[in-house]
Amino acid sequence: TIRQEIGDKSGEGATLNNISQIFKVRGDYETALDYLKKSLTIQQEIGDKYGEGTTLNNISQIFKVRGDYETALDYLKKSLAIQQEIGDKYGEGTTLNNISQIYDARGDYETALDYLKKSLTIQQEIGDKSGEGATLNNISQIFKVRGDYETALDYLKESLAIQQEIGDKSGEGTTLNNISQIFKVRGDYETALDYLKKSLTIRQEIGDTAGLCATLFNIGHIHWQNNETEQALQDWITVYRIAKQIGLAQVLHALEQLAENLGLPGGLESWETLMQQLETHNPQDKS
Structure with missing residues (x-):
């Protein structure tokens, strides 16, 4: 590439990082991680602390999606230390948010909320609208888990307004999905399905594979209720087909629990069996 030819090491590190995010969105985590490791090597070599903090953060997200929270947290702590050291407020806000999600996944909602509040303060301080939208969304999920649906919906509406204002399609897809779950839990399946369909459209549009899985999983629940x-x-x-293909740990875990709840024998294996049966009856479904 041009950057490699002219010896622009800093630019090369940043470009490799950016390429990795394209593979991450597509669900190709192995390739994404390869690019991130190459990026990290260059950044450490030339002492690009800012880039290193960002890349460590991005590496953590690959381990998080695979369900390896311990390794993810290690990378996030390294990232945070660098960002605080160099005064990278934008990076710090993002990393605090990502740390919160590790505690959230582990069920430690109190600690998660502490990190989210720290993140939100920084993001509002520096005018990081994209980060603020994501953090408000994540805060809503803590209130949802606690059963305070009214407060959860307030945070989600704030988040959605910001995301639509700045054209953050990825965030909007997530927030529409999460709003649907408030209506679902209230028993308003029709409104829930409306929000899910809007979310699905956006996620298909931008190629957000992991997000698409989450929304389709939720749509399945509405059909089941109906x-x-x-x-x-x-x-x-x-x-199941998508999650198995790209190794989405959280989605596969949710499917395993779902099989148990539905009384399907063999956990994940039951989805494999159903998939094969469906493909036998409808060969075109393999695509």
């Missing part, structure tokens, strides 16, 4: 059993199973089989 006694549309066949449609629900088809949704979940599609989710």
